[in-house]
Amino acid sequence: MNTTLFRASSRGHANHGWLDSRHTFSFANYYNPDRINFGALRVVNDDIVAGGEGFGTHPHDNMEIVSIPLYGDLEHKDSMGHTEVIRSGEVQVMSAGTGITHSEYNANKEKPVSFFQIWVFPNERNVTPRYDQRKFDFLEKKNQLVQLVGPKDDKENTGMWMHQDAWFSMGTYDKGVEFEYKPKKAGNGVFAMVVEGEFTVAGQKLNHRDALGVSDTDVVKLTADTDNARILLIDVPMVF
Incomplete structure (x- = not known):
């Protein structure tokens, strides 16, 4: 068995005022040659976005992206025509494939939103972009x-x-x-x-x-x- 420990305190940190983000792996201005990825897992960002603020429209390609809100309301808009709000207990999956643009904003102007944004390298490149969102019961179910x-x-x-x-x-x-x-x-x-x-x-x-x-x-x-x-x-x- 091989293990690699990632202490929360050792993560990269960027506080832009509107965004307080912690990076398990190298991301944006945080670079650590020993923290590039774990196998196909490329990004695990722990983000808190201030009320009414967010990420403007930006591109992605050839990456599988999973967003998991912890609290608050995360509004998503993309070039595929989706406009959705994701809340705690829900999960979003997006295949960037040949290329998409999207934005993510805090849909609540009074309270912050906290979410994980996770990127995984795909096993097939240049697929047709796709989006899915679903509510799960992991908040209600216990011990499973x-x-x-x-x-x-x-x-x-x-x-x-x-x-x-x-x-x-x-x-x-x-x-x-x-x-x-x-x-x-x-x-x-x-x-x-x-x-x-x-x-x-x-x-x-x-x-x-x-x-x-x-x-x-x-x-x-x-x-x-x-x-x-x-x-x-x-x-x-x-x-x-």
């Missing part, structure tokens, strides 16, 4: 993982899909609950990030927003160390 995203051709996928052999899952657990996660494809690694509370993952104690990358293993053991502890698991190819 809820699958959010999986590969397009996975017949057992219970979430949305992307152009990569990657699986996203989220779960909220009571203190003391132990469970195991098995990578869904041989050779995949697991990026485990604590969203709320504390966990022990593969023997490593993790606090709020800490993460652990685990590879070269058939199973990852996890224990919730606090009540209402929430964790995000991203199961991705290490070679792609």
Whole structure:
């Protein structure tokens, strides 16, 4: 088993006033040659956007992009004609493919919005751009993982899909609950990030927003160390 620890305190940080952003991997003005990616996982940004502010229209191509709001209201507009608001408990998946433009704004002028923006390298380039959004019950369900995203051709996928052999899952657990996660494809690694509370993952104690990358293993053991502890698991190819 190989592990890589990503302490929350070691992340890149940019505060633009309207945007307070923390980067697990190299992004924008933050560059760390040891923090480029974890397998096909390229970007994990933890963003807080002030009321009424946001990212103006900008382009993407050949990237699978997942947005997970933690609180607040995130308004999305894109060149495919979508205008949507994403809220806590919902997840958005976008395949940039041959190229799209989009904007993301805080739809609430009085309160901030907090969300994860996550990029995964695709297994197929120059696909037709696409958008999907769905509400999940990972906030209500306890002590079980809820699958959010999986590969397009996975017949057992219970979430949305992307152009990569990657699986996203989220779960909220009571203190003391132990469970195991098995990578869904041989050779995949697991990026485990604590969203709320504390966990022990593969023997490593993790606090709020800490993460652990685990590879070269058939199973990852996890224990919730606090009540209402929430964790995000991203199961991705290490070679792609």
